[in-house]
Amino acid sequence: GQSLEQPSEVTAVEGAIVQINCTYQTSGFYGLSWYQQHDGGAPTFLSYNALDGLEETGRFSSFLSRSDSYGYLLLQELQMKDSASYFCAVRDPGNTGKLIFGQGTTLQVKP
Amino acid sequence: EAQVTQNPRYLITVTGKKLTVTCSQNMNHEYMSWYRQDPGLGLRQIYYSMNVEVTDKGDVPEGYKVSRKEKRNFPLILESPSPNQTSLYFCASSLYSRDRGLRGYTFGSGTRLTVV
Numbered sequence: 259g260q261s262l263e264q265p266s267e268v269t270a271v272e273g274a275i276v277q278i279n280c281t282y283q284t285s286g287f288y289g290l291s292w293y294q295q296h297d298g299g300a301p302t303f304l305s306y307n308a309l310d311g312l313e314e315t316g317r318f319s320s321f322l323s324r325s326d327s328y329g330y331l332l333l334q335e336l337q338m339k340d341s342a343s344y345f346c347a348v349r350d351p352g353n354t355g356k357l358i359f360g361q362g363t364t365l366q367v368k369p
Numbered sequence: 370e371a372q373v374t375q376n377p378r379y380l381i382t383v384t385g386k387k388l389t390v391t392c393s394q395n396m397n398h399e400y401m402s403w404y405r406q407d408p409g410l411g412l413r414q415i416y417y418s419m420n421v422e423v424t425d426k427g428d429v430p431e432g433y434k435v436s437r438k439e440k441r442n443f444p445l446i447l448e449s450p451s452p453n454q455t456s457l458y459f460c461a462s463s464l465y466s467r468d469r470g471l472r473g474y475t476f477g478s479g480t481r482l483t484v485v
Contacts, residue, residue, distance in 0.1 A: 345412070357412075
């Protein structure tokens with residue numbers, strides 16, 4: 259089966275850098291993606307890594323190591339509005355569109 | 370504006386009273402899916418559709434029905450709702466290809482359903 263593990267909570271201060279890790283187990287790998295969800299809101303797509311290395315999108319970067327079955331989301335210059343839940347996700351190889359989500363990491367940014 | 374529209378946003382209903390949550394997307398996406406989100410359980414797929422008239426069960430399909438008569442619409446039907454279906458529901462869509470599903474999942478704003 260497929261499973262993802264990420265920390266349940268992370269706390270950081272405004273202006274700092276925070277890293278949210280994700281390890282995965284899957285029988286077929288098609289890439290790792292990240293979503294952000296503010297409390298009660300819709301998940302929104304942040305980034306996607308199909309190959310090893312770092313992808314940068316503004317203040318957010320995502321990293322993947324396929325050999326380690328590991329990825330992380332890096333948030334720089336944290337702002338209060340970054341307080342949200344962050345989910346990593348992989349695609350179920352048996353269903354070409356289904357996403358399997360991690361349990362989510364709640365990021366709290368403090369002043 | 371490209372979007373997935375769900376209605377209603379909030380719904381309180383009684384056990385056994387049939388209800389439909391609508392979902393519509395304007396991006397010409399082939400793939401649509403319903404997820405429910407519960408504390409401690411994360412996002413779980415209920416049903417999905419790869420195109421018009423093609424639907425299949427996800428991980429938690431019991432008590433739900435769907436239909437895909439048009440490409441843009443994918444309603445979720447609860448024939449006889451029960452309290453354990455109280456949850457936050459999301460509709461999502463994406464282009465159908467091997468990697469697009471990971472890149473471009475667009476979610477609706479969610480429907481918070483309470484069954485009493």
